[in-house]
Amino acid sequence: MSQVHRDDIGSKMGMWLFIFTELLLFGGLFITYAVYRYLHPEAFHLASQELDVPIGTINTIILLISSATIAMSVTAIQQKKKKLSLGLIAATIILAAVFLVNKYFEWGAKFDHGIFPGSEYLDQLGYGDVLFFGLYFFMTGLHAFHIIIGMVVLGFMYVYVKNDRLTHDNFQLLENGGLYWHLVDLIWIFLFPLFYLIA
Amino acid sequence: MSETVKQGAHKSYLEETGGRKGIFKWILSTDHKRIGLLYLYSIMTWFVIGVALGIMMKLELIAPGKTIMGAQAYNATFTVHGVIMIFLIVIPGLPAVFGNFLLPIQIGAKDVAFPKLNLFSWYIYVAGSILVVASLFAGGGPPDTGWTFYAPYSFKTGTNMLPAVVGAFVLGFSSILTGLNFLVTIHRLRAPGMTFMKMPVFPWTLYGTAWIQLLATPIVGITLLMVLGERIFNIGFFDPAKGGDPILYQHLFWIYSHPAVYIMILPAMGAISEIIPTFSRKTIFGYRFIVISTLAIAFVGYFVWGHHMFTSGMSGTALFTFSILTFIVAIPSAIKVFNWVATMHQGSILLKTPFMWAASFIFVFLIGGLTGLVLGALATNVHVHDTAFVVGHFHFIVFGGTGFAFFGAVHYWFPKIYGRMYDESWAKTGWLIFFIGYLALYGPMLYLGIKGMPRRYFDYLPEYHGPNILSSLGALVMVSGFLIILINLIRSARHGEKAEANPWGGTNLEWQISSPPSLENFDEIPTIDKATYKYD
Amino acid sequence: MAEEKHHIISYQKLLGVLGILIVLTLLSVAITEIELSRWATIAALLIAGIKSTFVLLIFMHLRFDQRIFRVMVGLIIALVLVVIFITMLDFMFR
Known part of the structure; x- marks a missing residue:
């Protein structure tokens, strides 16, 4: 019976259920976004122009590539190519770090213009701008937090693969880590057009 | 009766220490049964605090004007009473205690799918509950917003909102992880032959509950995070001065907190569905309908949150939609009541304590359900909104529902948990006193609400005095009943008569293993080939 | 010990999907340059929907589960x- 030895499908199911909770967590924010965008369409439109589309696009592509690399590392470990798998996990973590660096500069630029939650400048701009940037910082911030968690998770996966705790016939954990990483990507796929592309 | 599953001469789970000593054999054990008891003990501890706060409120309301506390203290008391009772007791109550103890046994498994995660959820629960209770004592005074943390007051008040909100957030995590664990357990670890439609009702209700825990809790999680964002960074999501909409807060809060009511009541219905067939000596009536109505409640219950906001200024379209949906969700609940009654019909009923609790459960649940329809109808809701009627209705459903089912379940599974019998006559006495006190406590609230007494005030007009006295006295009677029950149980756990494996003649798997069960429940995983609740 | 044979997704397939995702991203950026007024949001969300379907089905291998x-x-x-x-x-x- 499945209790005696490990249950890969059960473990994957656990990961998926956890992903659902994350989707619902962001779901609450998407509801908020939908409501305030409906109430302040013009302001959201104008505020969105403040965001840097090229950086956003580059970051989107970075995340997409990182998603592909982690998926390939799962393929690699199944083909018993340990080195390649390790390299791909490392690549994913590095891409994640690049994403965060970009994000840092992006946020920094906004702060320099006096745009941050609770700032006096922002309060003068009006309701729509306060809410747009409130949501922007809150949602991208929470997303960035998930990136950091994802990096830690993948860091563990790297060590496990290195120590042969995860091998070609026991890789479910790596797949789960990958699922988490794809979730982070998935959320960004929606954040990007909702914040950057409503000009 | 059905064949007994073979059981070798194993030590019971209570004797199996895993080489650990003292408290460590509890707080380091990943055995689902010990974890269930850990929850039981922690929940009972908080329950005593919650009851004490409730009594303080009733003492304040025994006479108009200031009796034992002023307005601010009263606001804090009902807030902390609500937060403790809801987040610390009724939400984890049945799933975490009896779900943990019984789910693996009832589906023929040795443990839950992720035992370590299970223990971890308990630690998170304890951390969260300590934060909540700490908000009572730390710095700026206990929170005074009501358990609903309504914005914008929740980020304007100077009281200890931070620990309370963070505590509720952390407790949400515990609830999510328990739900996740149960879902995987039910999907992956059912014994061979136990198809979904052969599963007893209690695991079924846990299944519905687990989905709600998983899918609704994150919404309140993010909402509480947003409130923290408001308090710390002054973002403005719910601040009208910055364009935010407080009604959106109410939406987000109730998207979780209404389904949370079903987290509380579904497992209660499950426990009742276990008790009634056993003590009626009859197969449960309409098993298939009970299962379907369980899932229907869980599903439709997700879309009725707006009926808490009928007077908040929502659009007419939304009011109408929510009212219709509310009436729809009453249907599956009623189906269950009919099924229980039909199960008892022509059964040979055994009047033991668990059955008393179950029967009184149906009674109070009926009152709670019917008053719920009064609140679900738009026209009457406007009249009784935010009055004592709502408080009465809520306590009939949540305390009368979940609480009664909880006590019924404690008595029903007591022999299985401790391997000893409780004292029947004391248990019945306790039940009777409790029940009388209960009706005297909450019955008058319904009347007072219709008459227009608002909720959440430490003071009231003199014309409401009479029923309030009755209510306060009822509270004292109920608490004495509760003490009798509690003392009887604690005493019996140590000194009660030894219990047989199947003292009630139940049909499900938990009654076919020894009392108390061995560490791994079954020597051999049983194969199930017959429907559940089958009496030959 | 595994209960069923696990499907291995080839590198070519993964890279192919990545290519599609990047093209779709650039497409959604390009679309905002054109004046579509109210349809712009719908178009952007539609493309995001297609992208996430690819991620769910291939990267998260739902298609093979x-x-x-x-x-x-x-x-x-x-x-x-x-x-x-x-x-x-x-x-x-x-």
Whole structure:
């Protein structure tokens, strides 16, 4: 019976259920976004122009590539190519770090213009701008937090693969880590057009 | 009766220490049964605090004007009473205690799918509950917003909102992880032959509950995070001065907190569905309908949150939609009541304590359900909104529902948990006193609400005095009943008569293993080939 | 010990999907340059929907998993959409 030895499908199911909770967590924010965008369409439109589309696009592509690399590392470990798998996990973590660096500069630029939650400048701009940037910082911030968690998770996966705790016939954990990483990507796929592309 | 599953001469789970000593054999054990008891003990501890706060409120309301506390203290008391009772007791109550103890046994498994995660959820629960209770004592005074943390007051008040909100957030995590664990357990670890439609009702209700825990809790999680964002960074999501909409807060809060009511009541219905067939000596009536109505409640219950906001200024379209949906969700609940009654019909009923609790459960649940329809109808809701009627209705459903089912379940599974019998006559006495006190406590609230007494005030007009006295006295009677029950149980756990494996003649798997069960429940995983609740 | 043979997704397939995702990203950026007024949001969300479908089916290999996973994901997405819809019933008709 499945209790005696490990249950890969059960473990994957656990990961998926956890992903659902994350989707619902962001779901609450998407509801908020939908409501305030409906109430302040013009302001959201104008505020969105403040965001840097090229950086956003580059970051989107970075995340997409990182998603592909982690998926390939799962393929690699199944083909018993340990080195390649390790390299791909490392690549994913590095891409994640690049994403965060970009994000840092992006946020920094906004702060320099006096745009941050609770700032006096922002309060003068009006309701729509306060809410747009409130949501922007809150949602991208929470997303960035998930990136950091994802990096830690993948860091563990790297060590496990290195120590042969995860091998070609026991890789479910790596797949789960990958699922988490794809979730982070998935959320960004929606954040990007909702914040950057409503000009 | 059905064949007994073979059981070798194993030590019971209570004797199996895993080489650990003292408290460590509890707080380091990943055995689902010990974890269930850990929850039981922690929940009972908080329950005593919650009851004490409730009594303080009733003492304040025994006479108009200031009796034992002023307005601010009263606001804090009902807030902390609500937060403790809801987040610390009724939400984890049945799933975490009896779900943990019984789910693996009832589906023929040795443990839950992720035992370590299970223990971890308990630690998170304890951390969260300590934060909540700490908000009572730390710095700026206990929170005074009501358990609903309504914005914008929740980020304007100077009281200890931070620990309370963070505590509720952390407790949400515990609830999510328990739900996740149960879902995987039910999907992956059912014994061979136990198809979904052969599963007893209690695991079924846990299944519905687990989905709600998983899918609704994150919404309140993010909402509480947003409130923290408001308090710390002054973002403005719910601040009208910055364009935010407080009604959106109410939406987000109730998207979780209404389904949370079903987290509380579904497992209660499950426990009742276990008790009634056993003590009626009859197969449960309409098993298939009970299962379907369980899932229907869980599903439709997700879309009725707006009926808490009928007077908040929502659009007419939304009011109408929510009212219709509310009436729809009453249907599956009623189906269950009919099924229980039909199960008892022509059964040979055994009047033991668990059955008393179950029967009184149906009674109070009926009152709670019917008053719920009064609140679900738009026209009457406007009249009784935010009055004592709502408080009465809520306590009939949540305390009368979940609480009664909880006590019924404690008595029903007591022999299985401790391997000893409780004292029947004391248990019945306790039940009777409790029940009388209960009706005297909450019955008058319904009347007072219709008459227009608002909720959440430490003071009231003199014309409401009479029923309030009755209510306060009822509270004292109920608490004495509760003490009798509690003392009887604690005493019996140590000194009660030894219990047989199947003292009630139940049909499900938990009654076919020894009392108390061995560490791994079954020597051999049983194969199930017959429907559940089958009496030959 | 595994209960069924695990499907291995080839590198070519993964890279192919990555290519499609990047093209779609650039497409959605390009679309905003054109004046589509109210359709712009719908177009952007549509493209995001297609992208996430690719991620779910291939990267998260739902396509190769047991049916129960696809059913669950479908129901969860439906749930989120219904909740957003019901909430908007309030704000759109206020």
